[in-house]
Amino acid sequence: MVEAHGGKRVGIVLVSHSKEVADSTARLAAGLAGVPDALVAGAGGLPDGSLGTSEELIVEAARRMDEGAGVALLADLGSAVLTVKTLLAEGDELPEPARLVDAPLIEGAVAAVVTAAGGGDLDTVAAAAEEAYTYRKL
Template identity: 50%
Template sequence: MTVGLVFVSHSSKIAEGLVDLARQMAADVTLVAAGGTDDGGIGTSFDRVAAAIDEADSGDGVVVLCDLGSAILTAETALDFLDDDSRARVRLADAPLVEGGVAAAVAAQTGGDLDGVAAAAGTANASAGADDSAGTSQAPQAEPSSSSGYSRVVSIVNRDGLHARPAADFVKLASTFPVRVTVNGKDAKSLLAIMALGLVRGRDAEIATADPDGKEAVDALADLVASGFGED
């Protein structure tokens, strides 16, 4: 079982599209769209949100993400009608719907618990406020020097660069290792941080760790990048 996700939007198409997007990175996670009104219009529906929360909860809990203010009110109302045990397994994420939803989906796919998945969604807030120049710097930001550190530099070979799907695969692999690894100075386990680097084809990525036990992780991640993630 994994933590489930519910996407609440004023538009059914937006919610359904986000499910399609997140499913590319989180095939084993229950993703439920709760968009639009009961009659298919623009707005939100208490019944749809309540049913989506119930559908998404496999026992490990549910993280709910919303687009606009009234969607949050609808979700909060749905939570108020849950019994205490069910309500304790739901987190209403303070995060943008798309970026937060993608980050949460990857966290759930990699086995994150309820609070961890909600926290992953929240990283989208920090990314939204980051300097836009983060992805345009040509020079890698090195991991702090350490006599026991290890790093490799590999070039991005994917035609479309390190876009969402390969970035998600990279983060999933990084999350299997207990050590801290960075990519051009950014946390290798943060999907949004990796995507914000803007690593296009031909750009170098320095994968590094200061952990004396981190060589295996760096080599595995560097080999994955060099392989092109199985893309043509």
């Protein structure tokens, strides 16, 4: 595994239409990975708690998770994906480097957090999360 340098870990941000889904998935992934939440944060719903996607919450979570080794963002659907893409394409608000990872939200989150906790760099974390698509259940 390629290690992120300086003992800094890749941060993970989980973007969902729902605050509960984002936050619970973050806790689930941290719990299964056996690391404190500090590595992964949810950015779900609108600031008032209703369903939707908030650019503000995504940026805030990404900055909070940024230790200097980059931030991997996973998203559920539709506006969550489009908002992250737009942030990456247009803005300078996300920490550098930041990347939208093409992965299923829950399975990808677990793989990403485990890999990031082990010191993997952004490429390695992204690859681990993306690989979650190939894990068949039947």
